[in-house]
Amino acid sequence: MDLSRLGTPLGPMIRIGGGYANRMYRLDTDQGSFAVKELNVLDRRSAYDAEAVFRFERAAFEAGIPMPEPISASDDMLVHRWAEGEKIPEAPVPPAYAFEIGEILARLHALDVPWTEEAVEEPVARDWPELAERATATGQPWAAELTAQVETFLAIAHFVDTCERPGPVVLTHRDIQPWNLLAREGRPVLLDWELSGLLDLSGELGSTALSLAKGPGFDDIRPAIFRTVLDGYEAAGGALPPPGPSWFVYLIGGRLSHVRWNILRCLAGVEQSTGPELALSHDIARNGVRGLPDLLDRLPHLQALLA
Structure with a gap:
């Protein structure tokens, strides 16, 4: 520098x-x-x-x-x-x-x-079954939890892709x-x-x-x-958009993408010179595997905040 x-x-x-x-x-x-x-x-x-x-x-x-x-x-x-x-x-x-x-x-x-x-929305990755298989094969500590939630992660990806x-x-x-x-x-x-x-x-x-x-x-x-x-x-002069699930799709999609990115860093198993350390990536992956399904379940309660 x-x-x-x-x-x-x-x-x-x-x-x-x-x-x-x-x-x-x-x-x-x-x-x-x-x-x-x-x-x-x-x-x-x-x-x-x-x-x-x-x-x-x-x-x-x-x-x-x-x-x-x-x-x-x-x-x-x-x-x-x-x-x-x-x-x-x-x-x-x-x-x-x-x-x-x-x-x-x-x-x-x-x-x-x-x-x-x-503003272009990239298609959401749907490779969660493959990621779970790789996590199991490489002995990741959160592999069993990810495998058990593969269908949920595919449902989250579908929601992010299709929410208006x-x-x-x-x-x-x-x-x-x-x-x-x-x-x-x-x-x-x-x-x-x-x-x-x-x-x-x-x-x-x-x-x-x-x-x-x-x-x-x-x-x-x-x-x-x-x-x-x-x-x-x-x-301050701002006008609110209509209520609906779109209020939370960016949050859910961002977390989904961030967790997947850290999972890929964990699967590589190499301490990179930039970005989060490998130990932090493992924390993010584990917390995301546990937290994202809970977040999807809470979507109706989150929409109630807009009432």
Whole structure:
């Protein structure tokens, strides 16, 4: 990495723990502190348009969206000004925080930023029987659980493939989750914009509101917090799409794809130089094999949040 333009380092870059897809470092120089993200280029799940995302980020930053200042972007590295704040636990957020996230989404969706790439839904992979066979043959610790749930995973793939998205399609962050948020004096700061792009509005609102209204699983969902995100969206001029399963299909499809990607990394059995460590991929695979069937079963209860 050539980071000389960021100033004279005051010490070595420090690896920041976590990272479900990429790897993050902090660099302190005589020009300030920077977040340097090394993007996974070995087995990225989808194409990444660094120039378009950087343009969207700059527009959002200049419009006053609370976020780290974007400094530079390339196909394999992102640099932002380091943002101080408190990490958000995976738990229902305070009502004022939820309301402001809704407002921020409405402001984001109102930005006029050119985006040439069309919103295209890739067909969902249906190779779960083959993955289960490979997991068994290679002795994966979660192989028996995956084998027992193959038909459920095929049903999830069918739901994601066939669920109707009512629109409109908006240019948005697409990944507002607790691990991509900070709190600065109790107010939100949005991190990790590299998944930004076009998305059906219901999918963005459902994923965001649900992530802020629950704990690590789905046993503690606060309907009032879910609704407060939507209240903030409407208060800032946003219009809600009609209720239906489309509000949760992006969340379910994203988790399905992420679990499959980590399963493939586990099956390869090699510690890669980028992306999550192999032990983390095993955690994600095991949790996904157990959690995704439960998530599908809860879909009628999730839709009740829209009443």
